[in-house]
Amino acid sequence: VEQPVWSAPADDAATAAALQDRFAALLGQEPDGVWAAPGRVNVIGEHTDYNGGFALPMALPHRTYAAVRRREDGVLRLASAQRRGLWEGRVEDVRRDGVCGWPAYVAGVAAVLAERVGAEAVGVDVLVDGHVPVGAGLSSSAALSCSLAVALRDLVPGLSQMSVEDLVTACVRAENEVAGAATGGMDQTVSLRAVDGHLLLLDARDFTVVPVAWTLPQHEVLVVDTRAHHSLADGQYERRRRTCEAAAAALRLTSLRELSADRLDDADVRSVLAGIPDAPARVRHVVTENDRVLDLVAGLREQDASRVGALMTASHVSLRDDYEVSAVELDVAVEAALGAGAEGARMTGGGFGGSAIALVRREEVDVVAAAVLAAFVTAGLTPPVFLEAAPSRPAGRVL
Numbered sequence: 001v002e003q004p005v006w007s008a009p010a011d012d013a014a015t016a017a018a019l020q021d022r023f024a025a026l027l028g029q030e031p032d033g034v035w036a037a038p039g040r041v042n043v044i045g046e047h048t049d050y051n052g053g054f055a056l057p058m059a060l061p062h063r064t065y066a067a068v069r070r071r072e073d074g075v076l077r078l079a080s081a082q083r084r085g086l087w088e089g090r091v092e093d094v095r096r097d098g099v100c101g102w103p104a105y106v107a108g109v110a111a112v113l114a115e116r117v118g119a120e121a122v123g124v125d126v127l128v129d130g131h132v133p134v135g136a137g138l139s140s141s142a143a144l145s146c147s148l149a150v151a152l153r154d155l156v157p158g159l160s161q162m163s164v165e166d167l168v169t170a171c172v173r174a175e176n177e178v179a180g181a182a183t184g185g186m187d188q189t190v191s192l193r194a195v196d197g198h199l200l201l202l203d204a205r206d207f208t209v210v211p212v213a214w215t216l217p218q219h220e221v222l223v224v225d226t227r228a229h230h231s232l233a234d235g236q237y238e239r240r241r242r243t244c245e246a247a248a249a250a251l252r253l254t255s256l257r258e259l260s261a262d263r264l265d266d267a268d269v270r271s272v273l274a275g276i277p278d279a280p281a282r283v284r285h286v287v288t289e290n291d292r293v294l295d296l297v298a299g300l301r302e303q304d305a306s307r308v309g310a311l312m313t314a315s316h317v318s319l320r321d322d323y324e325v326s327a328v329e330l331d332v333a334v335e336a337a338l339g340a341g342a343e344g345a346r347m348t349g350g351g352f353g354g355s356a357i358a359l360v361r362r363e364e365v366d367v368v369a370a371a372v373l374a375a376f377v378t379a380g381l382t383p384p385v386f387l388e389a390a391p392s393r394p395a396g397r398v399l
């Protein structure tokens, strides 16, 4: 019988010390320091951020580490502990020439911050070491860009006064403008602004955040990385976003956030949405999901695990049937977790693969993980990898 495989977070001190040595061997000198930024899971509020709505993510204990040494010549040399080769280029050429793959998330941050302090000031040697599973819908890309953003803020005098809000904006722009993924800002917000032990209630109308305590000590969030690869740059994500924008514009709203659930049945709203392909179902998801986020926060305040779980499962159904961003692997994970006694379960992140989460009693985590694994084996799917999601701290310096 196969046993569940677990992905444990790395130890900050040991990882940073090893990375410092590796940096010196590869790039010829000691780094100025080592920084880290977390991946995230979103507990609820999916595909709402770019609609000005609500989301409730938490930072994972799984982080991406970056050993960084400042240069003064506007050159970038980027290496990864997980990949071969060294990417080399000039900050001033990043936008013109374009950058492919993981270096875009690092070079993009330098290129955006160069607008403030000039290209010479943000040249760096970087060695990254990712401990957030890649392509798992757990924001390994935001962790990558945020790890360099905090490093540059700490190293470059002209950036030291930047607010965390401005750092978030810089990382979102790097992802949108250089990496080419039209993402909505939730991931960078939680990676940079998380509060240890808390979820973050994000109001994406103005990107304010309220920490929400995890009030269910008997329960934890079990993450199932289905290993069905997901990509935000393949067009499906952007297509959803454009449909929502078209719907908001047709309804003469600044964003779908302005539409309340009770108006979904208005004849005029229905006839406007009927004229836009897919819009009725997409809009229904966004509008009802916003309500579910606030209901789940209320459920947490009341320490009502079954209410929290039921809202998570309702979110999954809405993402699967109305927003159509689920995948076989995600549906199998959700069904198996619920069948094994989880309070609730849903896909998390952008979808089309990636990860599912389940709200599980601590003593049942192993049983639920085993049931999910068994369901994958029966369905002939690649076995998933499991993570335990304790709400963790934001990006910052570790060495």
Ligand code: GAF
Binding pocket: 042, 045, 046, 047, 048, 049, 050, 183, 184, 185, 186, 187, 232, 349, 350, 351
């Ligand atoms: C991805 C994006 F990066 C986020 O901005 C968000 O839209 C999410 O998908 C869906 O909720 O993680």
